[in-house]
Amino acid sequence: MSRLTFGDNFKDLSTDHTFQFEFTCDRCHKAWQSPPVPYDAKPTTRSVSNAAESAVGTGAVIEGKVGDAAYETARAYALDAAVEEAMWRFNQCRLCGNWFCEKCFDRNYVMCVHCRLA
Numbered sequence: 264m265s266r267l268t269f270g271d272n273f274k275d276l277s278t279d280h281t282f283q284f285e286f287t288c289d290r291c292h293k294a295w296q297s298p299p300v301p302y303d304a305k306p307t308t309r310s311v312s313n314a315a316e317s318a319v320g321t322g323a324v325i326e327g328k329v330g331d332a333a334y335e336t337a338r339a340y341a342l343d344a345a346v347e348e349a350m351w352r353f354n355q356c357r358l359c360g361n362w363f364c365e366k367c368f369d370r371n372y373v374m375c376v377h378c379r380l381a
Contacts, residue, residue, distance in 0.1 A: 289363055
């Protein structure tokens with residue numbers, strides 16, 4: 264749910280073994296990267312695929328689907344955590360709704376510099 268709050272102003276820097284995201288200011292594009300979160304699905308995927316293979320003999324097909332689902336679930340949790348942390352580093356303008364760094368945001372007016380000057 265928090266991903267929708269922050270919008271789509273981020274890049275996914277994740278790899279097969281690490282989740283990491285980069286968030287940017289909508290005005291100056293100053294970037295902040297979330298700390299890397301390690302991911303290793305081998306134990307889960309292997310144990311599920313072995314059980315599935317003995318039950319139905321189709322471990323290769325099921326392993327890919329289970330591995331993808333586990334990866335996507337873990338990625339979603341990591342992204343939610345990264346968004347929660349990014350929301351402490353960026354401020355949302357009450358007029359335009361975009362997210363800005365401290366330099367591009369006026370806390371006294373709770374809006375971005377652009378909206379305040381408009």
